[in-house]
Amino acid sequence: MFPSFFIAHGAPLLAIEDNEYTQFVQQLGRTLPRPKAVVLFSAHWEALVQRVSQVDEYETIYDFGGFPEALYRIQYPAKGNDQLSEEIKELLTDHGISYEVETSRGLDHGAWVVLRMLYPDADIPVISMSVNPHLSPEEQYKVGHSLSALREKDILIIGSGGTVHNLGMVNMAGENQIDQWALDFDKWLEEHLNNWDVESLFQYHSLAPSAKLAVPLYGSEHFIPLFYAMGAAHNQQKATLLHRSYRYGNLSHSVWQFGE
Template sequence: MIPSFFIAHGAPLLALENNSYTQFLHQLGQELPRPQAIVLFSAHWESPAQMVSEVEEYETIHDFGGFPEELFRMNYPANGYPELAKEIENIFSHHGISYHMDATRGLDHGAWVVLKLLYPNADIPVVSMSVNPALSPQEQYKIGKALTSLREKDVMVIGSGGLVHNLSILRMDKDDDKVEEWVLEFDEWLKQTVNNWDTETLFDYQNQAPHASKAVPPFGKEHFIPLFYAMGAADNKQTARLLHNSYRYRNLSHSIWQFG
């Protein structure tokens, strides 16, 4: 059974950069069992109802500004997988999960930057999924859990976001090895809680995690919650492994978690 993953997509510039994080993602894509398809929950597709993409061939969405022109010329021409989207539709109907199908939306940078680093040839079909920050963590986990059976068919479930992601306090002028202490304290709490699969505590992170309001501000929790979708997809084998953790700009985390 193929694992599920939480993968930080960082800043869009990752698609152009050659650093320890991009190198790790390149290597990870080569070492993992090759999936038949990928189901990806992106922090940059927010919707009040669960959206399931049934696009046949994706356009590349450049949903950002102020970056080098080369980044806007990049494309990731992944194919969709309408048959798998239909299977997800049936799964959600069976589990009483409300959803809508989408036949038009392309891949946002939360999706294609991660996919391009993992599988640069765009030769694995993708079903793109939205996230809903208004749901409780329990409900987000339940949506991921409903997809557990897909992993038995070599479908990889990815949640793409950022576990410490607060754009208002990034130090873009300080791209060095220094990390603010509060970030390390939050991440240590998160590491212990996720490794123990202590979902009761994890779901109450806003009250129990140190510095939660800085790490996951109200205007940025859409980047944190893909963790719950990805963990839910591995509920049948509750094991977690932190594969990579590094930082940019003093407080932006690049975390990769493997589940199941």
């Protein structure tokens, strides 16, 4: 059975950087058994109804501006998998979750930056999934839980985002000092994830220190993929922090594994 993962995609520059974090994720891709496919929930695909991609081959979306030209030359032509898309639709239906099928959308950078670090040859089928910040954390967790059976079929489920992601607070020159408020939030998160304390986690915005800085009230889309990934491992309630580092003072690069 595959674990599920929450993997930070950081700033788009990660796609062309060589640093502690990119090296870790690349090594993770080499260490994990090869999955039959990847199901990825991206912070950069928001929808009010759960969207399920059913695409033959994905285009690469450059959903950012003002970065080096090298970023815009990157291609990640992953293929879809119709059979897996159909299976996901059945699982969502069985769990009473409404969905819509997306047949043309490419992979945004929340998806391809992570996938390219893990599997640079783009040779593993991908099903891209949306996230919905307007759902409660319980409902986001339920969506992930509905897909948990896929882990038994060598399918890798990933939530891509960032536990601390507040672009209004980043310091592009702040590489050597980490803001205490970001550390406080992530340490609270670590404690409650390690205990699988969903009751507290679902109320993170009122209980966690500095939650309003780490997860801005109208900017939760980067945090919530954590609940989708966590829900996918509901039948194996074990959380393991594999990596945590920071850029720009407080932008978190964390990798959480759920299940075994």
